[in-house]
Amino acid sequence: MRRSWLLAKIHPTWHFTAACLGVVIGVWSARWVPHTGGLTWLFTSGLLTLLWAMRPRRFMLAAALIGGVCLGVWRGSATQESVAMYDALYGKHVQIRGHIADDVETNNRGQAVAKLARVTLDARSLPGDLWVTVAAGQTVLRRSDVMTLDGRLQPGFGSFTASMTGATLVKVEREQPGDVALMVRDDFAEHVRKAIEEPAASLGIGYLLGQKSALPPHLVEALTVAGLTHIVVASGYNLTILVRLARRAFARVSKYLATLSGGVLIVGFIAMTGASPSMVRAGLVASLSMLAWYYGRKFHPVTLLALVAAATVLVNPSYAWGNLGWELSFAAFAGVMIVAPLLQAYFYGNEKPRLVPQILGETISAQLATAPIILVAFGQFSNIAILSNLIILPFIPLAMLLTFIAGLGSYALPAAAPIIGWPAEFVLRGMVAVVEWCASVPWAQSEVVFPWWGAVVWYGLIAAACWYVKWRTRYRLYEASIVE
Known part of the structure; x- marks a missing residue:
């Protein structure tokens, strides 16, 4: 046998x-x-x-x-x-040149923090990405700018091959025509701010464009404590909402138009937000899912997860060597596409759960899947994340739509922009109030010492539970899809 x-x-x-x-x-x-x-x-x-x-x-x-x-x-x-060529450079004072790969952020010392790609030293190309900090000056640094830095090269961390802290900014070059998608994003964001007041405007821009760097520091901290950071960074959640809306809007016209519009949204969104590990994962998953839907096929979530993970690490192996964004993105995807459908099948059988139970199940599943990584990396856990996500998530598609309308209205009717943006501001201010309330709860966040072997045991238990639920319910994971 x-x-x-x-x-x-x-x-x-x-x-x-x-x-x-x-x-x-x-x-x-x-x-x-x-x-x-x-x-x-x-x-x-x-x-x-x-x-x-x-x-x-x-x-x-x-x-x-x-x-x-x-x-x-x-x-x-x-x-x-x-x-390995970096080994001879660590500890030495060098002058490097590289392209800023992501939005520049500011640390608690007031320094500009940037990720450099396509790095060169004395006209010689260096592999990998560098993490650098530069004293903030009068020069505004933007994604795609070419920086020349002078400083001491140090070993990197995570997926960064090297780092340079407190570097001296020698020169900044802005290529022409530059990053067109970034200019479109920033211009639209400015028009949103003409229609909506802060901090509601930055929150809406974070939802719609994944631009976290413009958020006020106190709101970023509140979002972190409340377990809501994922909604304002360029992630699969934002992209999934846009792709689903495009598919549902155009599917009645034709499958081709729905797939084409979804593809344009995927390319455009990644171009505006930047090709971060989480966005690369989200873009590949959404693209493959849309193509499968177009041809009347379905991916098994495990196959889709494995295929996209393999493709990303073959292109950039450093993702597998400690890139938290990549790890959290795949963990959350596994939670939503594997754990959540099994939980829903266990509790609801063949019936489709309503909106609130569905969001609750997906939130719990994503929390279960990402918690070990967060605990090992940061030693912190948001106790109020399930409640905050349950309150906020149902209103995010509405907030994105209203923010988009406010931005368009600011272009078309500048004088009436505040009136057009009022509905968005009303919804966003309510969300800000909820976030700040959740973060203010004394027990909102806990600090936990969690060893790496604890994460292995945790994922082993999740795998065993998934196997049991699948055996008990006979649920076919092929039915799960992020674009439907």
């Missing part, structure tokens, strides 16, 4: 899923694997892939997984070898 079960044919997508998971494991483990035998890893991966492709039996899942691991180790080792 056991032998026949192992020899049974299964759909090749499960072998593909195992291979993708293996790629992620391989890239992650490449830091501890000797950087030798690169072609051997690649050849072994190709051979094992050929084997499972020719015989898609259940026992070949192991071959697919190992083949993926070999491919991941090959890719990760190649990157590790390239960043």
Whole structure:
């Protein structure tokens, strides 16, 4: 019986899923694997892939997984070898040049904090991204600006290959025509501010455009304590709302128009917010889901999760080496697309839950999936996150729509902008009040010392619970979709 079960044919997508998971494991483990035998890893991966492709039996899942691991180790080792050139530069005073990759933020010392990509030193390209802090001066730094910095190069952290703190800003260049999408975003944000007063305006801009850097510091702190930071950063949540609205608005006209509009929104949103790890993940997931819907197909969430994770780490292996944004994005996605549907099937059966129970289930699932990462990284946990999300999330699509209308009204009728923006301001001010109240509760946040092995146990328990609920309910995860 056991032998026949192992020899049974299964759909090749499960072998593909195992291979993708293996790629992620391989890239992650490449830091501890000797950087030798690169072609051997690649050849072994190709051979094992050929084997499972020719015989898609259940026992070949192991071959697919190992083949993926070999491919991941090959890719990760190649990157590790390239960043080894930094070893000779750490501790030295150097002058570097690089492009600002994300919105510039300000730390508690008043310094500008930036992520540099496409870094060069003496006309020689350096791999990876750098984390830098610069004394804030008269020069306004924006995404896509080219900075020349002078300072001492130090080892990096997380997915950053190196860092430079307290650097001296030598020169700033702004390429022409520059970042057009950024200019469109910032211009629209300015028109929103003409129609809506602060801090409501910045909150609405955060919802609609994912621009967190413009929020007042006290509101950022309140959002963090209340467990609501994810709603004002460029994330899959904002993008999912836009793609769902586009699909529902144009699906009655034609599938082609709905898919095209969704694709334009995805590209435009990422162009305006920047290609952060969470946005890259969200864009790939939304794009693949829209294409599957267009062709009348569905992705299994586990396959979609594994495919996008493998694709992102193959392009940028550093995501797997401590990028919290990447980790939290995938954890939240797994919670919403795997844990939440199973919980709903367990409690509601074949009935679709109403809005409030659905939001509650998705919020709890996302919290369960991301909590171990947050606890290990920050040692903090928002006790009031479920309540705050339950109150705020149902009104976010309305707030985004009203903010968009306020911005358009400010262009069309500048004199009447405050009147056009009043509905948005009313809703947003109510949200600000809720956020500040949630953050002011004495027990809103707890500090917890949580070891890494605790996270392993936590995820093991979640996996076991998901298996049990799936076995009990016979729910098909293929039914879950982020675009429907």
